[in-house]
Amino acid sequence: xxxxxxxxxxxxxxxxxxxxxxGEGVKVNPVIGTDLIILxxxxxTSKIDALKxxxxxxxxxxxxxxxxxxxxxxxxxxxxxxxDVNGSQIGGNKLAMIAGxxxxxxxxxxxxxxxxxxxLGANFLRGGAFKPRTSPYSFQGLKYDGLELLKIARExxxxxxxxxxMSPYDIEIFERDVDVIQVGARNMQNFDLLNELGRxxxxxLLKRGLSATxxxxxxxxxxxxxxxxxxxxLCERGIRTFETYTRNTLDLSAIPAVxxxxxxxxxxxxxxxxxxxxxxxxxxKAAVAVGADGLIIEVxxxxxxxxxxxxxxxxxxxxxxxxxxxxxxxxxxxxxx
Numbered sequence: 001x002x003x004x005x006x007x008x009x010x011x012x013x014x015x016x017x018x019x020x021x022x023g024e025g026v027k028v029n030p031v032i033g034t035d036l037i038i039l040x041x042x043x044x045t046s047k048i049d050a051l052k053x054x055x056x057x058x059x060x061x062x063x064x065x066x067x068x069x070x071x072x073x074x075x076x077x078x079x080x081x082x083x084d085v086n087g088s089q090i091g092g093n094k095l096a097m098i099a100g101x102x103x104x105x106x107x108x109x110x111x112x113x114x115x116x117x118x119x120l121g122a123n124f125l126r127g128g129a130f131k132p133r134t135s136p137y138s139f140q141g142l143k144y145d146g147l148e149l150l151k152i153a154r155e156x157x158x159x160x161x162x163x164x165x166m167s168p169y170d171i172e173i174f175e176r177d178v179d180v181i182q183v184g185a186r187n188m189q190n191f192d193l194l195n196e197l198g199r200x201x202x203x204x205l206l207k208r209g210l211s212a213t214x215x216x217x218x219x220x221x222x223x224x225x226x227x228x229x230x231x232x233x234l235c236e237r238g239i240r241t242f243e244t245y246t247r248n249t250l251d252l253s254a255i256p257a258v259x260x261x262x263x264x265x266x267x268x269x270x271x272x273x274x275x276x277x278x279x280x281x282x283x284x285k286a287a288v289a290v291g292a293d294g295l296i297i298e299v300x301x302x303x304x305x306x307x308x309x310x311x312x313x314x315x316x317x318x319x320x321x322x323x324x325x326x327x328x329x330x331x332x333x334x335x336x337x
Contacts, residue, residue: 001026001040001041001045001048001050001062001063001064001065002038002039002040002041002062002063002064002065002075002076003017003021003038003039003040003041003053003059003061003062003063004036004037004038004059004060004061004062004063005017005037005038005039005058005059005060006037006057006058006059006060007035007036007037009037009058013058014030014032014037014039014058017039017056017058017059018030018039021039021041021048021053024047024048025043025044025047026041026042026043026044026045026048027041027042027043028040028041028042029041029042029071029076031076031077031078033078033079036078038075038076038077038078040070040071040073040075040076040077042070042071042226045064050062050064063075067215067218067261068215068219068222069215069218069219069221069222069262070222071222071225071226071230072218072221072222072225072232072262072263072264073261073262073263074260074261074262074263076263077263078263079263080263080265081230081263081264081265082265083203083231083232083233083265085124085160085179085180085203086160086179088123088124088160090203090233090265090267090293090294091233091264091265091293092293093334093335093336094335094336094337095288095292095293095294095295095326095330095335095336095337096123096124096265096267096293096294096295097121097122097123097124097294097295097297097323097337098122098123098124098125098126098162098267098294098295098296098297099113099117099122099124099125099126099296099297099298099299099319100113100114100117100122100125100126100127100162100298100299101113101126101127101128101298101299101300101306101313102127102128102131102271102298102300102306102308102309102312102313103127103128103131103139103141103142103146103306103307103308103309104127104128104129104141104142104146104149104150105142105306105307106149107149107152107153109300109301110127110149110150110152110153111152111153111156111157112301113299113300113301113316114153114154114156114157114159115156115157116299116301116316116319117159117299117316117319118157118158118159120316120319120320120323121323121337122159122319123159123160124159124160124161124162124179124180125150125153125154125157125159125160125161125162126161126162126163126182126296126298127146127149127150127153127161127162127163128141128146128163128164128308129141129142129143129144129145129146129147129149129150129163129164130143130146130163130164130165130166130170131164131308132164132166132184132186132187133308138308139307139308141308144173146163147163147173147177147178150163150177150178151177154179160179160180161178161179161180162178162179162180162182162205162296163178163180163181163182164181164182164183164184165178165181165182165183165187165193165197166184166187167193168192168193168196171196171197171200174202175200175202178202179202179203180202180203180204180205180233181197181200181202181203181204181205182204182205182207182235183197183204183205183206183207183220184207185207185208185209185210185212185237185272186209186210188206188207188208188209188212188216188217188220189209189212189216189220191223194220194223194224194227195223195227196227197224197227197229198223198224198225198226198227198228198229199227199228199229200229201229201231202229202231203231203232203233204224204229204231204232204233205233205235205267205296206220206221206224206232206233206234206235207235207237207269208234208235208236208237208239208251208254209239210239210240210248211239211240212239214254214257214258214261217234217258218234218258218261218262221234221262221264232264233264233265233266233267233293234258234262234264234265234266234267235266235267235268235269235296236250236251236252236254236255236258236266236267236268236269236273236287236292237250237268237269237272237273238250238251238269238272238273238274239251246273246274246275246276246279247272247273247274247275247276247312248272248273248274248275249273249274250268250270250273250274250283250287252268252283252286252287252290253290254266255268255287255290255291255292256290256291259291265293265294266291266292266293267292267293267294267295267296268283268284268287268292268294268295268296269295269296269297270283270284270287270295270297271296271297271298271309271312271313272298272309272312274312275309275311275312276311276312277303277311277312277313277314280297280312280314280322281318281321281322281325284297284322284326285325285326285329288326288329288330288333288335289329289332289333291333297314297319297322298312298313298314299313299314299315299316299319300313300314300315301315301316303315323337
């Protein structure tokens, strides 16, 4: 349920109504803007008499929320959310450019790529230390040693690091050492993990599940936000369809759909979307054109020798070309790189 208050309602009147509503057993999330004041009610609102609330002099109208997600709902938060990561923003006018290798392989490899992508315009470094793989025989990542190498690369470049968490048991380490904690597609509905991440204040990059609907994706975000952590960034990375030519099918329609339903920032991963290097550039451009708040792209110094996902990684010189080509598209839709 959403309660829209009249403009210029005094704070003491807002507090009084909030206390009355919380006395009915619901949690009230106030959103106070310059032109709009909203009280978002979370919990069992069946006992709330909407007509009685509307009779209050400070109430403009009462609206029922049909969607099961509340905190992630744009009705609860009309303005776009901006997630701040050590001074770098995701969700603002400037596009967030996250780049780096799929897997951390060595200090030399990671540092070289980090320095290159920063020079070319990236403002975040990605790199997998823990790698969830379909096959138990595939490279699983350097794990904790990989985290240490990411920290070294951050110290040398100043780039905030984005890396994937696998287990709730590692949250304390990730909260201490990582700037943006990524939840991979396979863990999108790992509710124990989501609940624990909700107790942190770290920004969470939540990838869409392999076959998840938009509502299921937003409900996973709701788990994190319900725990108290509202620093959630959504990532469309392709979904599984009947098509076998590409690794996944990038759902570009999800970007404007989520923008309509939610206030959370949305970025796109064109690398995992298809698994094919030649498609990264056109899909990255399309993502910016339809309103994505950023891109997460795999960049490797030698993709042919990469320990993981080489066919979907581009070289630094290709990343440079892409950045230059994206500038015109970003400008056309009112964004900047």
